[in-house]
Amino acid sequence: MRRPIKLFALCLILLAASLPPTRPAEAREQLVIGMTQFPTTLNPMIDAMLVKTYVLGMAQRQIAIFGHDWEPVCLWCTELPTFENKRAKRFPILDAAGNPTGREGVRTTYTIKPGAFWGDGTPITTKDVLFSWEVGKHPETGVSDISTYQDIAEIEIEDERTFTFVRNKIDYRYNTPGDFDLLPAHLERDAFAVPREYKNRTLYKTAPATPGLYNGPYRVSEVSEGAYIVLERNEHWQGKRPVFDRVVVKTIEKTAALEANLLSGAIDYIAGEAGLTLDQALGFAKRHGDAFDVIYKPGLIYEHIELNLDNPVLADIRVRRALLHAIDRQALSDRLFAGNQPVAHGAVNPLDWAYHKGLPKYDFDPERAKALLEEAGWTEMKSGVRHKPDGTKLSLEIMTTSGNRIRELVEQVLQNYWKQVGVEVTIRNEPARVFFGETVRKRKFPAMAMFAWLSAPEALPKTTLYSTSIPTEANNWSGQNATGYRSAEMDRLIDAIEVELDQEKRRALWAEQQTLYATDLPVLPLYFRSDAYILPKWLKGLRPTGHKYSSTYWIEQWRDSSDAN
């Protein structure tokens, strides 16, 4: 048997020697980015998905988005409409007989920047705006956030580059086009012939490498479904020329393999927005931090615990406050996340201008927690757990998504904190699809559900806090107010914020809203999640935003510091 073994070993050596080298060439004409998910489609309107936004940030720009300072900025428009620059104008809403109804609408006028082209050289015009509106507002297109398009009552066309959105309602977001995505009418019109089939027939799906589909500094040139997307420079891009000739976005779902790929040089950079979780990044930084630059960016992901307010124990505000006083959230953040995930005192991020510094805060104060529980009648201690005089045990259940290692760890830390003040907490976790699809949606969690909300800057919490947004069987479990929070004052404040155009007056309303939220405590705020960006030392100019418009929207500012140019 010796001869076959030797022969086998020789074959292996010969095979290894004959294979091409796997490390990329030193010259950096291309940037290879690794991320953990693959977009379901590249059509900007279908399926809201972070990784799609990430890729399209390089290839498909919108009319306006939020910038690094969390304020709206024009991408394809010349300037944002305001009442001051006369691009925004109020008008009275009339009834069928032509009489004023007392309500007001708003006209907002945008002009497309000169030099705006699709990747095949076709100019971006108001035809594209009209077509995009037609696609977006159609109920059978499958756009999830259809209200962006349906809220526009009419589009008035002035010329090839200037158009006016007419909205029959005026609210504080009046001058931003929201997520109004532009589609190339000259290419996509045929696919929209049968609206119900559009999502299947769109060229973004059937021929995603068509240059004219894109209008950013790059255009998609190759898609290997589930594996990678190649982006080449868009020759018709008139803005700042990006440094890399080619950007490759590779999907590697297992984060351990993603790390190994980074170390082996198969990828240059792991997308902060869809790469390693914070704890993984902290571990990576400890092991290989010298070789990379690590940036932690807190953002608009709000980790919290929803409380089921129909639970008689949690219906008592003293218990809710006691639960929060019993947790040392700063220590939790320091020990588990090296202090990189700031403690949340409410749903509004301190990076958002609407954040109210003076909102009620619940410091770590176990004695205060104990006093509140005593006050609420949980006075008898038996085996370290509080009971009411009638024998009712202070026992609550916390749930979250199973398999999420960091959430499961946080649960255990919280369980221990609450035990110290005499609250027994049991843990029961479920897979995400069951947890979100059934338990949270149908309010089946008996006490506490821990998860996160993602939102845009100055987002109005209408579906999560409004009293009519409580999911019930009668409304087919619609709405996202899973706590069952009912507050006429909160409803009033949300309504008032929505229609208040003066930013300073709105600031005051936001302050009231946040104060009420923190006073009533329908949820226990935990922390704002951070994204970790592990950058190669040579990659400069990348600035995380912390909100849903990813860093790739500014890819033309990324540069290779080792390049002499």
Added chain:
Amino acid sequence: MSAFLVRRLGQALLVLWLMSFVTYGLLVLMPGDPVDLMMAGDPDMTAADVVRLKTLYGLDRPFLERYGTWLSAALQGDFGYSRLFAAPVTEVLAPRLLNSMLLMGLAFALAVAIALPASVLAARNPGSLADRAINLLCFAGISVPPFWLALLLILLFAVTLGLFPASGMTTIGDGGIADRAAHLVLPVVTLAAASIAQYTRHGRAAMVEVLREDYIRTARAKGAPERAILWRHGFRNALIPLVTIMALDFGALFSGALITETMFAYLGMGKTIYDAVMGNDFNLALVGLLLATTVTLAANIAADVAYGLIDPRIRLTARTGT
């Protein structure tokens, strides 16, 4: 033989139909639907959006009506549309099935190529140094979790030595045979490791037993050469139980492929089915699971046929009870 095959194929079709019904039912019974998952990530979705999208995707229709529509279309060759990949299911699954079959086929071939000689080597002198070493390696092969082995191979051969790519199926812009082969080495070794150990242990046990049989002793007494005794008389008879293990293992390779494909970002069936189930992609999950069932059924039929080929004394019709 042909009557046997026709009967087995008929049974297989019946099992597939039952599987389609049961799987469809299970997928429907699973909590949540695609719209619920969309909603979980988007606090701006309104109640009206949810109702509209459920109607659009047909999620408001009764189970039997939905299943009937699916089955009728499937019988005409239309397996529906994948929500996750926004493409026809056949377009998504066909290349992935081929990729998986290539990975599984190579892993299977590697496992057989190593396990058979190793099992004979170990069984020839039970208790010898070679036997003990092979046993130890088998123990390691069965005990080592595939994801750990994959990571170890990536760290050693991709990160440290730079010999093989860490992931993917081809180098972007290359795609030649050598490049494809380089990308296959580590996943194939990972997937094959457990099978090598399993086949070797079973092969060794079967060989040891066969080598104790009277006819082996008789052959030796007759002065037959050791090589002939080992391979012609011993190995051939030891193969029969081994074929059963291999046939069953080929179907089970799908589950092993899930981890391997994920670790190496290899576009195969295992990961696709997993994603489809988790992402509530009815059509894709259903067809993927049915394909996995088909592969297992085909492997079983192939094993039955192989019995007859290995040992003509085994009558195929007898095994079906007729």
